[in-house]
Amino acid sequence: xxxxxxxxxxxxxxxxxxxxxxxxxxxxxxxxxxxxxxxxxxxxxxxxxxxxxxxxxxxxxxxxxxxxxxxxxxxxxxxxxxxxxxxxxxxxxxxxxxxxxxxxxxxxxxxxxxxxxxxxxxxxxxxxxxxxxxxxxxxxxxxxxxxxxxxxxxxxxxxxxxxxxxxxxxxxxxxxxxxxxxxxxxxxxxxxxxxxxxxxxxxxxxxxxxxxxxxxxxxxxxxxxxxxxxxxxxxxxxxxxxxxxxxxxxxxxxxxxxxxxxxxxxxxxxxxxxxxxxxxxxxxxxxxxxxxxxxxxxxxxxxxxxxxxxxxxxxxxxxxxxxxxxxxxxxxxxxxxxxxxx
Amino acid sequence: xxxxxxxxxxxxxxxxxxxxxxxxxxxxxxxxxxxxxxxxxxxxxxxxxxxxxxxxxxxxxxxxxxxxxxxxxxxxxxxxxxxxxxxxxxxxxxxxxxxxxxxxxxxxxxxxxxxxxxxxxxxxxxxxxxxxxxxxxxxxxxxxxxxxxxxxxxxxxxxxxxxxxxxxxxxxxxxxxxxxxxxxxxxxxxxxxxxxxxxxxxxxxxxxxxxxxxxxxxxxxxxxxxxxxxxxxxxxxxxxxxxxxxxxxxxxxxxxxxxxxxxxxxxxxxxxxxxxxxxxxxxxxxxxxxxxxxxxxxxxxxxxxxxxxxxxxxxxxxxxxxxxxxxxx
Numbered sequence: 001x002x003x004x005x006x007x008x009x010x011x012x013x014x015x016x017x018x019x020x021x022x023x024x025x026x027x028x029x030x031x032x033x034x035x036x037x038x039x040x041x042x043x044x045x046x047x048x049x050x051x052x053x054x055x056x057x058x059x060x061x062x063x064x065x066x067x068x069x070x071x072x073x074x075x076x077x078x079x080x081x082x083x084x085x086x087x088x089x090x091x092x093x094x095x096x097x098x099x100x101x102x103x104x105x106x107x108x109x110x111x112x113x114x115x116x117x118x119x120x121x122x123x124x125x126x127x128x129x130x131x132x133x134x135x136x137x138x139x140x141x142x143x144x145x146x147x148x149x150x151x152x153x154x155x156x157x158x159x160x161x162x163x164x165x166x167x168x169x170x171x172x173x174x175x176x177x178x179x180x181x182x183x184x185x186x187x188x189x190x191x192x193x194x195x196x197x198x199x200x201x202x203x204x205x206x207x208x209x210x211x212x213x214x215x216x217x218x219x220x221x222x223x224x225x226x227x228x229x230x231x232x233x234x235x236x237x238x239x240x241x242x243x244x245x246x247x248x249x250x251x252x253x254x255x256x257x258x259x260x261x262x263x264x265x266x267x268x269x270x271x272x273x274x275x276x277x278x279x280x281x282x283x284x285x286x287x288x289x290x291x292x293x294x295x296x297x298x299x300x301x302x303x304x305x306x307x308x309x310x311x312x313x314x315x316x317x318x319x320x321x322x323x324x325x326x327x328x329x330x331x332x333x334x335x336x337x338x339x340x341x342x
Numbered sequence: 343x344x345x346x347x348x349x350x351x352x353x354x355x356x357x358x359x360x361x362x363x364x365x366x367x368x369x370x371x372x373x374x375x376x377x378x379x380x381x382x383x384x385x386x387x388x389x390x391x392x393x394x395x396x397x398x399x400x401x402x403x404x405x406x407x408x409x410x411x412x413x414x415x416x417x418x419x420x421x422x423x424x425x426x427x428x429x430x431x432x433x434x435x436x437x438x439x440x441x442x443x444x445x446x447x448x449x450x451x452x453x454x455x456x457x458x459x460x461x462x463x464x465x466x467x468x469x470x471x472x473x474x475x476x477x478x479x480x481x482x483x484x485x486x487x488x489x490x491x492x493x494x495x496x497x498x499x500x501x502x503x504x505x506x507x508x509x510x511x512x513x514x515x516x517x518x519x520x521x522x523x524x525x526x527x528x529x530x531x532x533x534x535x536x537x538x539x540x541x542x543x544x545x546x547x548x549x550x551x552x553x554x555x556x557x558x559x560x561x562x563x564x565x566x567x568x569x570x571x572x573x574x575x576x577x578x579x580x581x582x583x584x585x586x587x588x589x590x591x592x593x594x595x596x597x598x599x600x601x602x603x604x605x606x607x608x609x610x611x612x613x614x615x616x617x618x619x620x621x622x623x624x625x626x627x628x629x630x631x632x633x634x635x636x637x638x639x640x641x642x643x644x645x646x647x648x649x650x651x652x653x654x655x656x657x658x659x660x661x662x663x664x665x666x667x668x669x670x671x
Contacts, residue, residue: 292504
C-alpha cells in the first residue's frame with residue numbers, strides 16, 4: 001500500500017536520520033533598539049521524525065509553519081535552539097566543523113530558487129565540480145570533467161552544457177543543474193526545500209519525475225518540503241503535516257491523504273478543489289477555516305490550531321496534545337477524526 | 343448566460359518592441375464573456391494571459407507595448423479607440439481588476455479606508471463622512487472583522503489574505519459589471535486561497551457580475567469557472583465549457599497539461615511531463631507553436647498554422663490533430 005512510486009521500498013532498517021524534539025526560536029528586537037529583545041518567535045517547536053534509507057518523507061504546511069526552518073537547521077545553516085538530529089547516530093547539532101564536513105558530504109540540499117542558488121559567474125562545470133573542490137578525496141581531479149558530463153546526462157541535460165553559464169538556461173534546466181550538483185557526492189539524504197514551487201506545471205512534472213528516477217536509481221532518501229499537497233503526495237512515502245512549528249499529523253501518504261485524522265489536515269486537504277470535470281460534478285464542499293494562521297510570536301496556548309478549529313474545547317487550551325501513534329499513524333489532537341485505518 | 347456578450351475580444355495582437363527583438367506576447371486572441379458568467383483564462387507563465395488582461399484594462403505602457411491589431415469591445419463599444427479621459431469613466435464603474443500582488447497594488451502611505459473612500463470622491467459619488475462610511479461598509483462586505491477601526495490601518499498592518507480582501511473591496515466599490523481577477527490567490531496559502539475564492543464567488547453571484555479569472559491553476563478553474571480559454575504562446579488554443587475542455591481535451595497542449603499535474607486525491611501513476619520548455623516569444627516556432635513539444639506533431643504541424651476547429655457545438659480547438667486528441671485522449 002505504501003510504496004507505489006518506487007522500486008526501492010522503505011524498509012524497517014535503522015533510520016538514517018532521526019530528529020528529536022527539534023526547536024528553533026528566533027529572538028526579535030523592538031523596532032528601535034536591536035539590543036532589547038522583545039519577544040521570541042518559536043518557528044519550530046518540538047519536531048520529531050525519522051527518515052529511513054531510500055524513502056521520501058514529505059513535509060507539508062502553509063507559509064510560516066516552520067518547514068523550511070527544519071531544513072535549514074538540519075543543514076546547520078541555522079543553529080537549532082534545542083533538540084537533536086542523529087545522522088547515522090551522530091548528532092548533527094553537536095558536530096565539530098570537521099565532523100560536519102563529513103556529514104554534509106552525505107547530506108545534500110536542493111533549494112527552491114534556481115536563480116539565486118547558482119553562482120552566475122561560474123560555468124555549469126565549475127558549479128557541479130564545486131562539491132569535489134570541498135571534498136577533494138571524493139573524486140580525483142582527472143576524472144571530474146567526465147563525471148560532470150555524465151551527471152549532466154543523468155539529469156536530462158547535454159554534455160556540451162558544461163561550458164555554459166546559468167543565465168543561458170531556463171528555470172527548469174537550472175533546477176536540473178542544482179540537482180546534478182546535489183548528487184555529485186553520492187549523498188544518502190537529499191533535503192529538497194520547495195524544489196518545484198518556482199516552476200510552471202509542465203516543467204514541474206519533468207523535475208518531479210527526475211527526482212523520482214534518481215531515487216529509484218541511487219536509493220537516496222529525501223526530505224521533501226513543499227506547500228503543494230498534490231506534489232507532496234505524488235513524491236512521498238510518508239507525510240508529516242506541520243502547523244505553526246509543530247507536526248500535527250504524520251503517517252504514510254495513504255493514511256494522511258485518505259484517512260486524515262487531524263482537523264487541520266482535513267481542512268487543508270479540502271481547500272484544494274479536486275480535478276473533476278465531469279458534467280455532473282458536484283460543487284466541491286470545502287471546510288473553510290476561520291481567520292488566518294496566528295503569529296508564531298504569540299501562538300495560542302495548548303493546541304496551536306484551536307483558534308481556527310471547529311472542534312476546539314476547553315481541554316485544547318490547556319496542555320498541548322501529544323503526538324500519539326496508532327499503526328505508525330500519529331496525530332496530535334484531543335478529538336481526532338475517524339478511527340485509524342487498518 | 344444567453345444574453346449578448348458583455349466583452350468581445352477579437353483577433354487581439356500585442357507586441358513588445360524592445361531594442362533588438364519584437365516579442366509577440368499576444369498573437370490573435372479571440373474570446374467572449376457573457377454577462378454574469380465566470381470565464382477562466384488558463385495558461386503557464388509567458389502564455390500571454392496577463393498581457394491580455396492588462397490590455398482590456400488599458401494598463402499596458404506604450405512603448406514598449408503596442409496593440410498591433412484586433413479589437414476589444416465592451417457592451418458593443420470599442421474600448422481601445424476611446425480617448426483615455428473617456429476610458430476613466432469605465433474604470434471601476436464598468437470594469438475593475440484585482441491583481442495578484444496586493445502589497446504592491448495598494449498605496450502604503452494612505453490608510454486603507456482613505457484609499458477606498460478616494461474612489462467615491464474621484465468619481466463624484468460621495469464625499470467626506472459619507473465616503474468614509476461607504477468604505478467601512480465595503481470592508482465589512484468583504485469580511486474584514488471590525489471594519490470601522492481597520493479602515494484606519496495601513497496595508498502593512500494587514501495579512502496577505504486581508505490585503506487581498508481590501509483590493510477586492512476597491513474593485514467592487516463602484517459595482518462593475520465585469521471583474522478581471524489576475525491570479526487573485528496565487529500568492530496566498532491554500533486555506534486562505536479557499537476563503538478568497540469563496541468570497542469572489544459569492545460577490546459575483548450577489549451582483550450578477552461577470553468575472554474573467556486568470557490563472558495557471560487547474561483546480562481553481564475546475565472549482566469556479568463556467569467556460570475556459572486555454573492559452574499557449576499568445577494564442578487561445580482551446581476554448582469552451584470547463585467540463586468539456588478539461589474533461590475531454592481536443593488540443594494536444596491541454597491534454598499534456600492535464601497529464602503533467604499530480605493530484606492530491608488518488609495517487610496517480612507516473613506523471614507525463616511536457617518535454618522542453620515554452621517558446622521564446624520573439625522566435626515562435628513555425629506552424630503550430632506547440633509542435634516542438636507535442637507528441638502528436640506531424641509535418642503538417644511544423645509547417646502550417648492550424649485552423650480553428652469546432653469540436654462540438656460551442657467549443658473550438660486550434661489543432662491539426664484535434665479529432666485524434668479528442669478520441670485518443
